[in-house]
Amino acid sequence: MTHLLAMAQRLAGALIITVLLSPLVIADSSVPKPEIPKAKGDQCVEDTDYMRRNHMVTILHQRDETMRSGIRTKKHSLKNCINCHATKTESGKLSVLGDKGFCQSCHTYASVTVDCFSCHSSTPEKNADLNLKASKNNPHQAGLTYKRATDLSKKDKKALSQSVSVTITETKNNKAADNSRSGQ
């Protein structure tokens, strides 16, 4: 019993010291602010301030739309985030994870577990069609809807392919679809 009491006293003492010294303690052990790596393109799909606070709401909404209804607009999709924000990790792989990765650096700083990547790939899609420079298809311009290459008119395609760094790929009709149309 006396032993316990002595321990409690010591603890209380330690607490007071900690409180007194706290400005010093915090200054000493403060976690360095993460360096957020720059993304591709000039502007995010929403304002940076909005995204910092609300990205989880935005992707949660999109998650349900995509999962339940098959709505696959690019603007707020996780894939689109990753395609723009992945950076080279130490192993040379492109990812939003890794100590300096876009998602992980900040989540570590904020001490919030990021669950997405236990199921989702953290790497950008190969041939990710970012359409960054083509104003018509730029996911970074609010209010513009994403169009598939196959939905574009010939004129649009020409205009797009003349602007920088955009390749238009036709989704090729696969054989099964052809069969179902020609009646085997």
Place this chain on the structure above:
Amino acid sequence: MSIGRRDFLKAGAIATTATALAPGINLIELAAARSPEQAASAVNRWGLLIDVNKCAKGCTACVDACRKENGISDEGSPTTDAQWIRKVTTKDKATGYEQAFPVMCQHCEHPPCVDVCPTGASFKRKDGIVLVDKHICIGCRYCMMACPYKARSFIHEEITDQSHNAPRGKGTVESCTLCVHKIDRGDGSTACADACVDENHKAIIFGDLKDPRSEISRQLKAQPSSQIRADLNLNTGVRYRGLS
């Protein structure tokens, strides 16, 4: 075929309107061209028709293609490793006649997996595709027990290097998605059906059961077909021809 008469008429009416509006465009093309912002709808019901007599003995092209498309990995545990599609061999004990054919999630109209799911993770999309919303699946595996076709797998191990086509991870249940990512993209086919065509067997036809003009509907109308365990009245979206 037991698509409700009402649905059939509805699909027919839409098809007619489409033809009247724009000659030369038929319903399947309209469906394939669903834009990314458009939700899946009950205008379509996607399904497969598998011709058992065309399915080649020893061929696993569909199984391999599914694994590649959806990034299904072996975790070194054959008894529990995920399996979205498998070749099943049946034998008539009296005659010794054997048949082998692929079995995947049958995309039931009345799916028992959805009935038993306590969280709402198992659900049927408006266009008939039965999926697991892994965001809310708690891994209880009720659905695995309820499924008469053993179509589902539970992921026991941590998964890395997932395919962009199919997010998958430890602690959740999964099954054939009818290549929903391809359907939403408007590919008009599944990886298994494509692979079967590539092997020149053409045993799997993908299509819209509600479009009377789709190849799958025409084939179903022209020749007899069956559902596995039709007695359960689940009205499966996957049909078989030549199954004895």
